[in-house]
Amino acid sequence: MTAPTHPGDRPSPRTLAPTLALTAVVSALAVVAAVTAAPASVRTPLALGASAAALLLCAAVTWAVHAARTARGARRRLEAVSQDIGRLLQQQARTTEEARQEQQRLIDELAQQRSEFAESFEQERARVQEDSGQELDWYRQENVRLAAALERASRERAAAIAAAGNAAGRMQALATATLADLRGMEERHTEEDVLADLLHLDHRTAQAGRLADSIAVLTGARSGRRWARPIGMESILRGAMGRISGYRRVRVHSVSEAAVAGHAAEGVMHALAELLDNAANFSPPTAEVHVYVEEVPAGVIVSVEDSGLVMGDVQLRRAERAVSGDTTELGGLTGTRLGLAVVGRLAGKHGLKVSFRPSARGGTGVLMLVPQDLLTSPVGDEPAPPKAAESPARVPAAADPAPVHESAASGESADLAESAAATGSETAEAAASGSTAGTGSADDENEPAGLPRRRRGRTLAEAERRSSPQPEQPRPAPAAEDARVRAARFNSFRQAVRTAAPDSAGAHGTADETDPYAPTPVHDPAPAPHPESESEHTSHPHAHPEGDTTS
Amino acid sequence: MSRPGRDDAPDRLYTITGGRSGAGPDNPFDLVTLVVAESEPATGMQSEHAAILRLAEFPVSVVEIAAELALPVSITKILLGDLLAAGRVSARHPYRPAITDPDILEQVLVGLRNL
Numbered sequence: 001m002t003a004p005t006h007p008g009d010r011p012s013p014r015t016l017a018p019t020l021a022l023t024a025v026v027s028a029l030a031v032v033a034a035v036t037a038a039p040a041s042v043r044t045p046l047a048l049g050a051s052a053a054a055l056l057l058c059a060a061v062t063w064a065v066h067a068a069r070t071a072r073g074a075r076r077r078l079e080a081v082s083q084d085i086g087r088l089l090q091q092q093a094r095t096t097e098e099a100r101q102e103q104q105r106l107i108d109e110l111a112q113q114r115s116e117f118a119e120s121f122e123q124e125r126a127r128v129q130e131d132s133g134q135e136l137d138w139y140r141q142e143n144v145r146l147a148a149a150l151e152r153a154s155r156e157r158a159a160a161i162a163a164a165g166n167a168a169g170r171m172q173a174l175a176t177a178t179l180a181d182l183r184g185m186e187e188r189h190t191e192e193d194v195l196a197d198l199l200h201l202d203h204r205t206a207q208a209g210r211l212a213d214s215i216a217v218l219t220g221a222r223s224g225r226r227w228a229r230p231i232g233m234e235s236i237l238r239g240a241m242g243r244i245s246g247y248r249r250v251r252v253h254s255v256s257e258a259a260v261a262g263h264a265a266e267g268v269m270h271a272l273a274e275l276l277d278n279a280a281n282f283s284p285p286t287a288e289v290h291v292y293v294e295e296v297p298a299g300v301i302v303s304v305e306d307s308g309l310v311m312g313d314v315q316l317r318r319a320e321r322a323v324s325g326d327t328t329e330l331g332g333l334t335g336t337r338l339g340l341a342v343v344g345r346l347a348g349k350h351g352l353k354v355s356f357r358p359s360a361r362g363g364t365g366v367l368m369l370v371p372q373d374l375l376t377s378p379v380g381d382e383p384a385p386p387k388a389a390e391s392p393a394r395v396p397a398a399a400d401p402a403p404v405h406e407s408a409a410s411g412e413s414a415d416l417a418e419s420a421a422a423t424g425s426e427t428a429e430a431a432a433s434g435s436t437a438g439t440g441s442a443d444d445e446n447e448p449a450g451l452p453r454r455r456r457g458r459t460l461a462e463a464e465r466r467s468s469p470q471p472e473q474p475r476p477a478p479a480a481e482d483a484r485v486r487a488a489r490f491n492s493f494r495q496a497v498r499t500a501a502p503d504s505a506g507a508h509g510t511a512d513e514t515d516p517y518a519p520t521p522v523h524d525p526a527p528a529p530h531p532e533s534e535s536e537h538t539s540h541p542h543a544h545p546e547g548d549t550t551s
Numbered sequence: 552m553s554r555p556g557r558d559d560a561p562d563r564l565y566t567i568t569g570g571r572s573g574a575g576p577d578n579p580f581d582l583v584t585l586v587v588a589e590s591e592p593a594t595g596m597q598s599e600h601a602a603i604l605r606l607a608e609f610p611v612s613v614v615e616i617a618a619e620l621a622l623p624v625s626i627t628k629i630l631l632g633d634l635l636a637a638g639r640v641s642a643r644h645p646y647r648p649a650i651t652d653p654d655i656l657e658q659v660l661v662g663l664r665n666l
Contacts, residue, residue: 186564186623187623195623196572200572202563202564202565231560232598235560235598238567239566242563247565269561
């Protein structure tokens with residue numbers, strides 16, 4: 001009973017009072033009874049003992065009652081606490097159950113939602129996969145279709161370009177042949193009206209040929225014709241002028257002696273023709289187009305200046321881009337603006353540099369640099385033989401022209417070499433092949449006032465023999481008899497001429513100078529066209545010079 | 552008449568004459584007119600003009616010039632007309648009484664018969 005108890009549980013002293021009183025009364029009665037009943041001798045101790053026992057009894061009863069009450073209170077409390085505990089346990093169990101149910105519910109719900117989500121996700125994924133599969137198929141088909149279309153288009157483009165290039169090449173060939181025919185007709189017809197018509201046709205054909213050249217250049221076909229020898233700058237410029245419609249308005253200021261190598265001459269000419277055509281077309285119909293040629297260390301600069309429209313910045317940039325030569329696509333071409341694209345192609349091919357600037361004449365100036373590696377000296381390898389042929393030709397005619405010719409060789413040899421190369425070579429060679437090989441060599445030492453043609457041809461033949469002895473050696477060998485026969489024939493001819501000449505000279509002492517010239521018109525037209533015409537049949541006029549003289 | 556390779560100069564004839572095709576009615580040149588240069592070729596001159604002046608340093612006939620330049624005679628006449636107008640050449644017809652003298656012709660005939 002030492003356990004601490006609740007103060008309210010301890011039985012109050014008041015509730016013990018009746019018990020104590022009752023016990024005291026009962027015990028007092030018993031003591032009284034006992035004392036009275038006991039002998040008197042023992043009465044006094046007995047009374048004392050009994051009283052003490054009664055007091056003890058009262059105390060014990062009170063204590064027992066108190067303890068019983070306390071035990072009963074404690075038992076009640078214990079029961080209450082046990083009930084509380086049970087209640088709490090029940091509550092806890094209930095809560096746990098609820099929580100478990102809630103948890104289960106949530107788990108179920110989560111699982112359900114997860115399955116729902118998974119299902120919908122699966123559906124969505126399937127749908128997307130299906131869609132994307134369809135889309136992919138579509139794209140794949142489209143890709144295949146576009147690739148096929150591209151392939152077909154590129155094939156068609158290549159075929160069209162090849163066809164256009166082929167047609168342009170044939171038109172070039174036709175134009176070239178027509179020009180050659182026209183040139184021949186111009187040689188044959190001397191009437192001015194006919195010649196005027198022929199020149200008109202010539203001009204038209206040259207323009208048509210330029211257009212064909214342009215198409216050939218743009219389609220990447222081989223461009224134009226090839227020149228076997230360097231072409232002087234004057235001929236380049238005139239060849240370019242001859243291909244445009246307004247060539248009469250072009251004024252050339254050139255003292256350049258440079259010549260363009262044969263492989264690039266056509267390209268340079270064509271590019272210049274396009275630039276000149278632009279300049280002539282975009283300037284007033286009466287304005288002149290001026291062409292200047294300037295030799296610089298990097299090459300030759302040809303500047304074309306017009307006084308027409310000034311190009312704006314955008315146009316200038318576009319033009320610069322067009323002629324820069326680094327764009328090769330054909331897009332953006334229009335039917336009438338082929339020129340700059342052609343120039344660009346040619347510039348890229350030959351390394352020409354073309355730039356535009358405003359012209360001091362009020363229009364646009366175009367500078368075209370022909371690089372040094374395209375240039376050759378006009379007195380170089382090719383034109384040299386005609387000049388060498390010409391110089392001794394002049395020396396026997398007069399004693400003095402040697403210095404004159406020296407100056408000509410140094411100073412004006414461009415024109416000389418050019419004309420000799422351009423025009424004189426074939427006639428000289430033709431003369432060499434046609435008339436000289438036999439007679440001239442024998443004639444001219446004897447007769448200083450002989451015909452210049454023969455001397456020229458003879459010296460050409462000699463020069464050729466000197467310069468290239470190897471090709472000369474096999475030539476007379478097969479045709480030695482022919483040469484001998486021809487020499488004999490020409491010798492008789494010379495005899496006839498000589499017998500006639502002293503006659504006239506004897507009759508008229510005056511005509512020492514005119515007499516040698518008088519027969520020349522008789523001789524000249526006959527050999528001149530004849531060897532030319534044969535020199536066209538054989539592209540190498542002196543490769544077989546014997547064949548036609550014997551024939 | 553197709554003559555490939557014949558045309559081995561790029562100059563067209565009309566560019567040489569500047570588009571003219573006829574020399575005009577007062578052109579004094581015919582085939583045998585003798586031409587003599589009156590001046591040296593100058594720089595900057597058209598190459599045919601310079602070539603004519605060099606050829607005509609001594610009297611030379613029109614047809615010879617034409618043959619040397621490989622140009623048609625008509626074109627040559629135009630060029631010569633330019634030079635004549637500029638005073639760079641002079642032209643004269645050949646003095647050829649020998650051809651018209653009947654004695655000479657008779658002697659030639661006799662000589663020919665004796666051949």
